[in-house]
Amino acid sequence: MADPVEPPPLFENVDILGDCANDEDLFVSARQEPPESYCADFHDGIDGDADLSNLSLEEDRKTEMENVPINNGGGLPDTMEHVKRQVARSPEIMLLILQVEAAGGEQFLEISITEPQKVGEGMSAYMAYRVKTKTNMPIFKKREFSVTRRFSDFLGLHDKLSEKYLKVGRIIPPAPEKSVIGMTKIKISSQSEGTPTNGNDFVERRRASLERYLKRTAQHPVLVLDPDFREFLESDVELPKATSTSALSSAGVMRLFNKVGETVNKITYKMDETDPWFEDRLTHIEALETQLRKLHANVEAMVSYRKELSHLTNGVSRSAAMLSACEDHNSLSMALSHLADTEEKVEALHLEQANTDFFILCEILKDYLGLLGSVRDAFHERTKLFQHWQHSQQMLAKKREAKAKMELTNRADKVDQAGAEVIEWEAKVERGQENFDKISKMIKMEVERFEKCRVHDFKMMFIRYLENHLNHQAQLVKYWEAFLPQAKAIA
Amino acid sequence: TDKANQEEGNNVPLIDNTLIVDISDALSEKDKVKFTVHTRTTMKNFQKSEFLVVRQHEEFIWLHDRYEEDPKYAGYIIPPPPPRPNFDASREKLQRLGEGEGTMTKEEFTKMKQELEAEYLATFKKTVAMHEVFLTRLASHSVFREDSHLHVFLEYDQDLCARPKGKLQQLGGLVKSLGNTTDQYYLNATVRDVNDFFEQQMNSLTEYHNQLKEATSRTDKMTEKHKELADSFIKISGGILQLANNDPGPLDKFLAKVSDTFERARKIESRVASDQDLKLADTLRYYMRDSQAARALLVRRLKCLVNYENANRTLEKARHKNKDIHAAEAAQSQACEQFEAISAQAKEELLDFKTRRLHAFRKSLIELAELEIKHARTQQDLLKKSVQNLRELL
Numbered sequence: 032m033a034d035p036v037e038p039p040p041l042f043e044n045v046d047i048l049g050d051c052a053n054d055e056d057l058f059v060s061a062r063q064e065p066p067e068s069y070c071a072d073f074h075d076g077i078d079g080d081a082d083l084s085n086l087s088l089e090e091d092r093k094t095e096m097e098n099v100p101i102n103n104g105g106g107l108p109d110t111m112e113h114v115k116r117q118v119a120r121s122p123e124i125m126l127l128i129l130q131v132e133a134a135g136g137e138q139f140l141e142i143s144i145t146e147p148q149k150v151g152e153g154m155s156a157y158m159a160y161r162v163k164t165k166t167n168m169p170i171f172k173k174r175e176f177s178v179t180r181r182f183s184d185f186l187g188l189h190d191k192l193s194e195k196y197l198k199v200g201r202i203i204p205p206a207p208e209k210s211v212i213g214m215t216k217i218k219i220s221s222q223s224e225g226t227p228t229n230g231n232d233f234v235e236r237r238r239a240s241l242e243r244y245l246k247r248t249a250q251h252p253v254l255v256l257d258p259d260f261r262e263f264l265e266s267d268v269e270l271p272k273a274t275s276t277s278a279l280s281s282a283g284v285m286r287l288f289n290k291v292g293e294t295v296n297k298i299t300y301k302m303d304e305t306d307p308w309f310e311d312r313l314t315h316i317e318a319l320e321t322q323l324r325k326l327h328a329n330v331e332a333m334v335s336y337r338k339e340l341s342h343l344t345n346g347v348s349r350s351a352a353m354l355s356a357c358e359d360h361n362s363l364s365m366a367l368s369h370l371a372d373t374e375e376k377v378e379a380l381h382l383e384q385a386n387t388d389f390f391i392l393c394e395i396l397k398d399y400l401g402l403l404g405s406v407r408d409a410f411h412e413r414t415k416l417f418q419h420w421q422h423s424q425q426m427l428a429k430k431r432e433a434k435a436k437m438e439l440t441n442r443a444d445k446v447d448q449a450g451a452e453v454i455e456w457e458a459k460v461e462r463g464q465e466n467f468d469k470i471s472k473m474i475k476m477e478v479e480r481f482e483k484c485r486v487h488d489f490k491m492m493f494i495r496y497l498e499n500h501l502n503h504q505a506q507l508v509k510y511w512e513a514f515l516p517q518a519k520a521i522a
Numbered sequence: 523t524d525k526a527n528q529e530e531g532n533n534v535p536l537i538d539n540t541l542i543v544d545i546s547d548a549l550s551e552k553d554k555v556k557f558t559v560h561t562r563t564t565m566k567n568f569q570k571s572e573f574l575v576v577r578q579h580e581e582f583i584w585l586h587d588r589y590e591e592d593p594k595y596a597g598y599i600i601p602p603p604p605p606r607p608n609f610d611a612s613r614e615k616l617q618r619l620g621e622g623e624g625t626m627t628k629e630e631f632t633k634m635k636q637e638l639e640a641e642y643l644a645t646f647k648k649t650v651a652m653h654e655v656f657l658t659r660l661a662s663h664s665v666f667r668e669d670s671h672l673h674v675f676l677e678y679d680q681d682l683c684a685r686p687k688g689k690l691q692q693l694g695g696l697v698k699s700l701g702n703t704t705d706q707y708y709l710n711a712t713v714r715d716v717n718d719f720f721e722q723q724m725n726s727l728t729e730y731h732n733q734l735k736e737a738t739s740r741t742d743k744m745t746e747k748h749k750e751l752a753d754s755f756i757k758i759s760g761g762i763l764q765l766a767n768n769d770p771g772p773l774d775k776f777l778a779k780v781s782d783t784f785e786r787a788r789k790i791e792s793r794v795a796s797d798q799d800l801k802l803a804d805t806l807r808y809y810m811r812d813s814q815a816a817r818a819l820l821v822r823r824l825k826c827l828v829n830y831e832n833a834n835r836t837l838e839k840a841r842h843k844n845k846d847i848h849a850a851e852a853a854q855s856q857a858c859e860q861f862e863a864i865s866a867q868a869k870e871e872l873l874d875f876k877t878r879r880l881h882a883f884r885k886s887l888i889e890l891a892e893l894e895i896k897h898a899r900t901q902q903d904l905l906k907k908s909v910q911n912l913r914e915l916l
Contacts, residue, residue: 494909
């Protein structure tokens with residue numbers, strides 16, 4: 032299948048997972064080819080621009096990923112978008128990237144979450160979800176596979192990805208929220224098989240949000256290749272229990288402390304911004320958040336009105352049935368009975384409309400509130416690196432002073448040591464600046480990708496929403512058209 | 523115009539110029555409504571052939587009470603009186619809106635205000651319609667329209683009754699209606715109807731009335747909620763427009779279109795709610811009152827029956843004591859006549875009631891269904907076009 036878009040030159044502006052603006056299913060078709068032929072096809076298929084010989088596979092230059100002072104996350108190299116000549120660390124990974132890119136718009140990764148099952152009883156019970164994946168991406172062992180995961184596994188995945196990639200400025204999709212109330216209801220409900228009917232709403236809500244979470248993570252060109260993500264999707268064993276995700280664990284408490292500290296930091300530290308792009312973006316994001324929050328609240332209100340309307344329609348339906356029962360004139364009685372039926376159908380329709388409002392509009396808006404938080408988190412990481420860099424600069428100045436002092440007082444032995452420290456801190460300052468520049472570049476790239484996805488998501492969200500309501504109205508027409516002759520039959 | 527339930531009286535031909543009454547104007551003041559009652563007539567007992575008077579709600583009640591207490595009309599279903607004009611709910615909503623003005627944008631506030639003003643207007647139109655229907659039923663009824671009180675009501679250009687004594691009179695009305703219900707209970711409990719037909723009618727009418735009451739209240743709640751739902755679109759449409767304005771770029775045109783779609787959908791949804799109210803709720807409401815009037819007739823008949831039975835007993839006693847036999851005989855035969863007359867009349871009235879009911883429900887349910895279909899189709903078209911436009915903007 033031909034690539035819908037002219038294949039771009041190697042490593043320039045290539046979005047591994049294809050253009051977000053395409054249809055919802057990220058990729059068009061599946062095609063499994065052995066790696067060697069990929070390489071060959073790729074080489075021939077490109078419009079001459081790219082030339083493998085331009086790459087020096089053995090090049091030792093470090094990638095953007097290295098020398099992140101705070102815990103090198105390692106992980107795979109970057110998307111190729113702005114990485115013109117930078118190169119993977121090893122030929123194998125190089126090949127992998129080529130394969131993924133070559134397929135370009137033909138690769139797909141479909142994830143769905145089904146069959147929520149309650150496992151266990153009482154307070155130690157939990158919901159297990161089946162995660163099904165269909166893909167033609169060569170990095171996966173099979174083309175179709177499914178595993179069982181529980182909620183804490185998702186949280187664990189998110190934590191791992193955050194740990195690795197947040198520090199370099201990537202936007203990590205947030206994991207779905209915990210819900211103590213919702214889950215406790217499930218735990219104490221007596222049903223043990225299948226989907227508990229009491230918590231149906233909650234379970235469906237959670238299932239849908241977990242699915243969106245995985246899909247969003249898979250949309251990210253780098254996260255999708257992450258080994259932890261892959262393991263999550265395809266490893267058929269029970270994942271080690273992510274105990275640190277429990278709200279009440281010591282790790283949880285530590286997280287709370289850290290969060291508080293970070294929040295204070297966020298508020299108190301004012302960065303000396305040299306690039307207005309970041310300030311503008313942040314302002315824009317904050318404005319967007321405020322508006323989305325309001326919109327979300329209003330949509331939530333609409334959902335509850337519709338649900339109440341559904342309930343009240345049921346009351347009318349039952350009244351019509353009662354009237355029909357005590358109406359002694361035959362044809363009027365029949366008509367009233369049909370009215371009762373019609374109102375019952377309308378009641379169910381209102382509920383469906385409420386679900387459309389909720390799952391297609393409300394929940395997506397909520398997701399974006401979380402995502403915008405993730406964007407801000409990335410910005411904050413940059414601020415932290417700036418702080419770090421500034422601190423290094425301050426230390427360097429001190430060390431230089433110290434060295435000068437030593438020279439003045441002619442303390443030969445101390446001078447050497449001071450000199451060494453100066454060099455050490457000079458290197459730190461240089462690295463600090465490098466990392467700051469890297470994260471700035473990374474964030475710009477991530478935000479660009481994020482915005483493209485956001486625009487697409489919003490458009491698709493509203494289109495789907497309106498299409499659903501279009502169908503609801505069509506149903507409404509049918510119901511009342513079926514009723515009309517009954518009314519006319521009153522004689 | 524939506525005149526809820528134009529009802530006809532006793533087999534009067536549609537085109538009859540004898541007495542035509544309508545409410546040509548109405549004025550809503552602080553706590554009262556002034557109706558301009560307009561009459562055209564060919565009847566000789568009026569001074570002119572066309573004239574106007576201004577009446578308030580209490581005077582309509584005065585007129586109804588005159589009919590109800592007149593034994594001449596005991597055998598008829600007296601048209602139920604119109605409900606008191608009640609703008610409290612509307613006023614309260616407008617007030618709450620004013621209080622919350624600071625929390626919404628100017629456009630949202632304007633739209634909400636427009637909606638509430640429309641609601642106020644609709645309530646107003648309804649009360650006019652209710653008062654008018656009451657009069658037209660009387661004016662088109664071959665017996666009712668001859669009544670002198672009606673003529674005074676239509677023609678006399680001064681106030682008919684002193685301004686309502688306020689609480690005292692209302693209390694009086696309350697006591698009276700309480701009296702009625704205990705009456706009914708008493709009657710139902712102790713009088714065995716000689717005619718099974720009437721007993722069965724009474725029971726089914728009572729049941730019917732209660733069901734109608736329940737149905738009316740539930741339909742009202744449903745249409746109110748529906749209106750609330752439609753109004754909630756205002757804030758959503760406004761919010762989406764704000765997003766469009768603050769998000770220059772590929773989304774602004776798109777979102778502006780979505781906002782516009784919501785606004786149009788809102789108007790349609792609003793119409794659905796108000797049409798449900800007019801066609802379904804109002805019909806149920808009217809027949810709730812009419813069925814109550816029918817019950818009142820049956821109660822009056824039962825009172826006659828009690829009279830009749832008492833007269834029979836008195837006659838027996840008189841014969842036994844051999845005293846006042848003649849008087850007792852006269853009284854008994856009169857009671858018998860009255861009872862038989864009212865029974866015959868009542869049978870006809872009940873049949874008439876059924877016909878009216880069938881006709882009204884048929885009309886309303888057909889109109890309801892047609893309007894629902896129309897609105898749903900309009901929304902369908904709106905949404906189809908919107909989706910088309912939006913897909914082009916993808």
